[in-house]
Amino acid sequence: MAQGAKAEVGALSIRNADKVYDPEGVNVHAVMDFSMEIKAGDFFAIVGPSGCGKTTLLNAIAGFDDLTGGEIRLDGEVIAAPGVAPFPDSERIVVFQHGALFPWKTVIDNIAYGPITQNTMNKKEAHAQAKQLLSKIGLLGCEHRYPGEISSGMRRRVEIVRAMICDPKLLLLDEPFRAMDALTKSVMHEHLLKLYDDQPKTIFFITHDLEESIYLADKVIVMTSRPGTVKVVVDVDLPRPRDFRMLATDHFIELKQQAIDAVHEEARKAFEAGERELA
Numbered sequence: 707m708a709q710g711a712k713a714e715v716g717a718l719s720i721r722n723a724d725k726v727y728d729p730e731g732v733n734v735h736a737v738m739d740f741s742m743e744i745k746a747g748d749f750f751a752i753v754g755p756s757g758c759g760k761t762t763l764l765n766a767i768a769g770f771d772d773l774t775g776g777e778i779r780l781d782g783e784v785i786a787a788p789g790v791a792p793f794p795d796s797e798r799i800v801v802f803q804h805g806a807l808f809p810w811k812t813v814i815d816n817i818a819y820g821p822i823t824q825n826t827m828n829k830k831e832a833h834a835q836a837k838q839l840l841s842k843i844g845l846l847g848c849e850h851r852y853p854g855e856i857s858s859g860m861r862r863r864v865e866i867v868r869a870m871i872c873d874p875k876l877l878l879l880d881e882p883f884r885a886m887d888a889l890t891k892s893v894m895h896e897h898l899l900k901l902y903d904d905q906p907k908t909i910f911f912i913t914h915d916l917e918e919s920i921y922l923a924d925k926v927i928v929m930t931s932r933p934g935t936v937k938v939v940v941d942v943d944l945p946r947p948r949d950f951r952m953l954a955t956d957h958f959i960e961l962k963q964q965a966i967d968a969v970h971e972e973a974r975k976a977f978e979a980g981e982r983e984l985a
Contacts, residue, residue: 713747716875716908717781718767720744724775725762736762738933740776744925747906751919751926753965755973759934760912764878767910769794780875796824799874801865803881807853813840813864814849820872832871839867842904843897859890863897870901879911883918892950895921903947916965920958921948928968931975938968 725737737759744750752760765771766786767778777787780797784790807816817839818832827835840846843863853861862882869877883891899922902909913919919926926940942961944952952958 713875713906713908715781716744716746718744718876718908718910719779719782720763720767720776721779722776723763723766723773723778723786725759725766725771726774735933738935740929740935742927742936742939744908744910746781746908748925749902749906749909749911749923751911751913751923752929753913753916753919753926753969754929754934754937755931755969755975756914757932758929758972759932760929761880762934764800764880764910764912766792767876768798768800768878796820796872797875798878799869799872799876800878800880801862801869801882803884805858805861805865807861807865807868809853812850812852813845813856816853816864817868817871820868824872826872835871836867839871839901840864842900843867857890859886859894862886862894866898866901870905870907875908877907877909879909881912881914884914891915891918896949898922899946899948916962916969917953920944920962920965921953926965928965928972931972937972938964940964940968 720740720742723737723740727734727736740763752763754760762771766773769785769792772790772792773786773788775788778785786792808819811819814833814836817836818829821827821832822829837846837849840849845860845863848856848860883894886894895918911923920940920942923942926942927936928938928940929935930937940961944958
């Protein structure tokens with residue numbers, strides 16, 4: 707694939723997805739009739755109030771959980787539906803909020819672990835590719851350090867390139883920058899955008915940060931309070947490549963306000979529902 711070309715695989719179709727936890731007991735309806743279509747190579751962000759079903763959807767897409775109704779397809783293949791046993795695989799890789807690097811392995815061995823164990827590269831090839839990726843995110847020279855010897859922001863960059871080196875069809879990011887300070891988060895955005903511009907992947911990105919969602923994504927899906935479904939789709943028509951100067955443009959502020967208005971209304975509903983439950 708030419709540099710910067712859109713991915714040819716990774717089209718994600720979610721049709722009338724439904725998820726009820728403990729249907730015979732507490733009967734929590736987490737997601738209801740959720741539908742969206744993501745083209746191969748698109749960057750989608752999902753925002754919404756706590757408990758709206760964002761992580762439920764990610765778990766179904768990743769193969770960690772099943773659906774009560776509807777279906778999810780990746781490039782036409784059903785990966786989640788009632789009666790389909792959850793099956794994680796290397797085509798769908800998750801980067802979690804709290805990270806999962808092996809503390810006993812060096813940075814380069816953490817990155818190379820996936821392709822070596824999957825027999826897609828030998829050690830020499832995997833290390834060479836790992837160094838290329840590390841250079842793109844400003845970490846060449848840190849490859850022989852251990853995770854405990856680098857900062858949290860550096861570890862998160864390593865986790866993202868560890869996922870990218872496996873060449874997944876779909877990259878799922880579960881609030882990967884949530885606990886970071888503003889400066890570190892800005893650096894992370896810069897490096898993620900560079901990786902995406904160099905090698906576009908279909909990305910499903912969960913966040914509570916509306917500015918982050920508009921800045922990074924092609925589309926932002928605002929979910930309703932529980933049971934979660936699509937409330938608003940914000941089409942982000944900002945040109946790529948992007949940089950921090952866009953954050954001050956009138957159009958960026960206008961797009962951000964669309965998302966703020968939608969999320970605020972749903973957050974209020976969620977708060978009121980919580981107050982009633984506690985009453």
